Amino acid sequence: MPPRRTRPTLKDLAKRLGISESAASFALNGRPGVSEQTRKRVLALAEELQWSPHHAARTLSGITSMTVGFVLTRDVQEFGMETFYLRLLTGAQSVLSDRGYGLLFQMTHSVDEELAVLRRWSEERRVEGVIISDLRRGDPRPAYLRDLGLPAVLVGGPDPRKLIPGVTVDDGAAIRLLVEHLRDTGHRRLAYVSGPADLLHVHRRIIAFRRAADGIMAEPGVIGTDYSDEQGRAAAQRLVRAADPPDAVVFDNEVLAVAGVRTLNGAGLSVPADISVVSCEDSAICMALQPALTAVQRDPTVFGETVAQKLLRLVHNEPEPVVEAQQPTIAIRESTRQR
Amino acid sequence: MPPRRTRPTLKDLAKRLGISESAASFALNGRPGVSEQTRKRVLALAEELQWSPHHAARTLSGITSMTVGFVLTRDVQEFGMETFYLRLLTGAQSVLSDRGYGLLFQMTHSVDEELAVLRRWSEERRVEGVIISDLRRGDPRPAYLRDLGLPAVLVGGPDPRKLIPGVTVDDGAAIRLLVEHLRDTGHRRLAYVSGPADLLHVHRRIIAFRRAADGIMAEPGVIGTDYSDEQGRAAAQRLVRAADPPDAVVFDNEVLAVAGVRTLNGAGLSVPADISVVSCEDSAICMALQPALTAVQRDPTVFGETVAQKLLRLVHNEPEPVVEAQQPTIAIRESTRQR
Numbered sequence: 001m002p003p004r005r006t007r008p009t010l011k012d013l014a015k016r017l018g019i020s021e022s023a024a025s026f027a028l029n030g031r032p033g034v035s036e037q038t039r040k041r042v043l044a045l046a047e048e049l050q051w052s053p054h055h056a057a058r059t060l061s062g063i064t065s066m067t068v069g070f071v072l073t074r075d076v077q078e079f080g081m082e083t084f085y086l087r088l089l090t091g092a093q094s095v096l097s098d099r100g101y102g103l104l105f106q107m108t109h110s111v112d113e114e115l116a117v118l119r120r121w122s123e124e125r126r127v128e129g130v131i132i133s134d135l136r137r138g139d140p141r142p143a144y145l146r147d148l149g150l151p152a153v154l155v156g157g158p159d160p161r162k163l164i165p166g167v168t169v170d171d172g173a174a175i176r177l178l179v180e181h182l183r184d185t186g187h188r189r190l191a192y193v194s195g196p197a198d199l200l201h202v203h204r205r206i207i208a209f210r211r212a213a214d215g216i217m218a219e220p221g222v223i224g225t226d227y228s229d230e231q232g233r234a235a236a237q238r239l240v241r242a243a244d245p246p247d248a249v250v251f252d253n254e255v256l257a258v259a260g261v262r263t264l265n266g267a268g269l270s271v272p273a274d275i276s277v278v279s280c281e282d283s284a285i286c287m288a289l290q291p292a293l294t295a296v297q298r299d300p301t302v303f304g305e306t307v308a309q310k311l312l313r314l315v316h317n318e319p320e321p322v323v324e325a326q327q328p329t330i331a332i333r334e335s336t337r338q339r
Numbered sequence: 340m341p342p343r344r345t346r347p348t349l350k351d352l353a354k355r356l357g358i359s360e361s362a363a364s365f366a367l368n369g370r371p372g373v374s375e376q377t378r379k380r381v382l383a384l385a386e387e388l389q390w391s392p393h394h395a396a397r398t399l400s401g402i403t404s405m406t407v408g409f410v411l412t413r414d415v416q417e418f419g420m421e422t423f424y425l426r427l428l429t430g431a432q433s434v435l436s437d438r439g440y441g442l443l444f445q446m447t448h449s450v451d452e453e454l455a456v457l458r459r460w461s462e463e464r465r466v467e468g469v470i471i472s473d474l475r476r477g478d479p480r481p482a483y484l485r486d487l488g489l490p491a492v493l494v495g496g497p498d499p500r501k502l503i504p505g506v507t508v509d510d511g512a513a514i515r516l517l518v519e520h521l522r523d524t525g526h527r528r529l530a531y532v533s534g535p536a537d538l539l540h541v542h543r544r545i546i547a548f549r550r551a552a553d554g555i556m557a558e559p560g561v562i563g564t565d566y567s568d569e570q571g572r573a574a575a576q577r578l579v580r581a582a583d584p585p586d587a588v589v590f591d592n593e594v595l596a597v598a599g600v601r602t603l604n605g606a607g608l609s610v611p612a613d614i615s616v617v618s619c620e621d622s623a624i625c626m627a628l629q630p631a632l633t634a635v636q637r638d639p640t641v642f643g644e645t646v647a648q649k650l651l652r653l654v655h656n657e658p659e660p661v662v663e664a665q666q667p668t669i670a671i672r673e674s675t676r677q678r
């Protein structure tokens with residue numbers, strides 16, 4: 001943590017250069033209305049004082065955007081099914097609004113588009129910091145954000161290269177809880193219908209599954225999906241048709257689990273009489289289903305609150321307290337039973 | 340619709356007054372750095388040209404916030420259960436991001452707090468327009484927004500005083516569809532577990548229900564709730580214990596319906612064998628339940644798109660095309676049957 005220093009105000013800057021505040025502001029904002037010579041002097045002083053664009057934005061006449069951004073690359077149609085992000089947004093937003101901050105939300109179709117949004121938000125000083133999610137292997141965003149000088153917190157970290165901080169979820173622990181429960185209840189042929197393996201949190205879950213289920217894995221043991229209802233159904237079909245079908249299936253979230261249960265039922269398999277089913281994400285839908293689904297319980301609202309608190313501390317250069325990671329627990333319901 | 344005119348730029352304004360652009364901008368923004376005399380001249384000209392603060396914000400040197408806001412007064416804990424608003428946000432946001440706009444989202448605990456947020460957003464020019472929802476009887480927001488000069492679209496309109504435009508949902512039609520289906524299938528004692536009656540859309544639904552169910556209403560016929568799981572269960576309990584329990588219940592959304600079905604089952608009533616259940620909002624949870632719930636189908640994503648399109652037209656003073664309201668349809672599933 002660098003030592004905190006008093007940041008010069010726009011007034012200080014203008015006074016030191018013998019120009020008006022408005023001229024200094026225009027120069028820093030790259031707007032017309034000041035001479036090229038003045039602009040150069042202002043920018044040189046700004047550089048000398050080691051103002052990052054971010055710090056400049058926050059301290060210019062004390063005007064700040066009082067906004068943090070959240071950009072998410074997802075398919076719009078599929079997205080509305082999951083309550084995870086809504087609850088995350090709700091939690092983040094409650095912390096932010098207590099501090100007078102707004103939350104700027106944007107969905108994009110690709111990581112490239114996401115980078116363009118981050119650049120625009122940073123250049124136009126629309127946000128003081130951002131929340132990013134769904135880190136992929138070789139993800140360009142952490143380095144890009146560091147270069148922009150934009151404070152950022154990663155949802156579901158950690159960033160392997162440690163370029164930006166994350167609020168960590170122990171994905172391995174969640175999977176281990178489910179597999180241990182299935183092992184303890186006598187299941188011996190486990191399968192895992194996962195999300196896309198290029199997402200780092202999915203990658204970590206797959207590794208944890210293979211380790212925890214060592215010796216009791218079905219064939220196929222892991223089937224990847226894009227989290228869509230369609231691929232959830234296709235994965236369940238593959239498992240039903242396998243030479244030696246599983247006696248328990250772990251689904252990566254509740255959307256896949258619902259699609260899976262329907263498909264299993266359609267193929268004449270009863271849950272939990274013939275096959276057990278568990279979900280790696282809990283939500284109202286898991287409780288409403290009959291049988292109600294055994295699931296990993298984490299509160300995305302609390303998670304969102306922690307993310308927002310961490311980001312505001314970064315933005316305001318406040319010391320980081322020791323944060324205890326939310327430990328997952330398991331809700332054992334009707335979809336699993338002793339074999 | 341007033342005739343469209345070319346709005347003067349900051350440059351025009353400064354030129355006409357013989358001052359620098361930066362001075363004009365500072366005067367309009369109420370920031371220090373210009374004399375009191377200059378400020379008065381700038382503001383007088385701005386008034387002469389009938390610049391509303393909104394127009395000024397949009398046209399000042401062409402700099403706009405490129406952001407619209409959505410503020411919603413809801414209980415944070417309950418909120419995460421409903422997918423309606425997530426899907427609405429997703430739809431709105433997809434239209435906005437195609438036009439380079441961000442969506443600023445904030446939840447508040449009361450309408451007073453909501454007014455404070457709207458004022459701050461307007462004064463600080465953080466947004467070019469806003470989406471508001473959940474209009475109540477005697478709601479102060481439409482007049483407040485008109486006074487602020489902030490373009491706004493009401494979700495689920497219309498505003499009875501016609502102060503701000505809304506994207507209309509035919510709440511009466513949705514209820515009539517459900518009641519007709521129940522009447523046609525031989526139900527003769529209908530009850531309606533509604534949301535809070537001070538919400539105008541709930542009020543319209545209750546009136547439509549009383550009219551459509553005339554002669555086949557149970558006693559009690561309508562039970563209001565705050566949309567919480569808890570009050571959903573309490574309402575179902577009241578119906579079970581009634582002297583002459585209903586043979587069909589309309590729940591205002593899927594959260595109430597799930598709570599209701601669990602309570603009915605807990606009291607030994609089977610759906611649909613003993614009692615039929617329908618939901619006024621559809622979602623994945625209605626399809627995942629066993630029995631799957633008969634529900635009114637509307638696509639909140641499309642609704643969000645329409646709301647955002649209307650708001651952008653207002654912001655940019657573009658002509659309003661004739662928009663066909665989304666007509667509700669009914670998905671008949673397993674939770675209703677012929678009596």
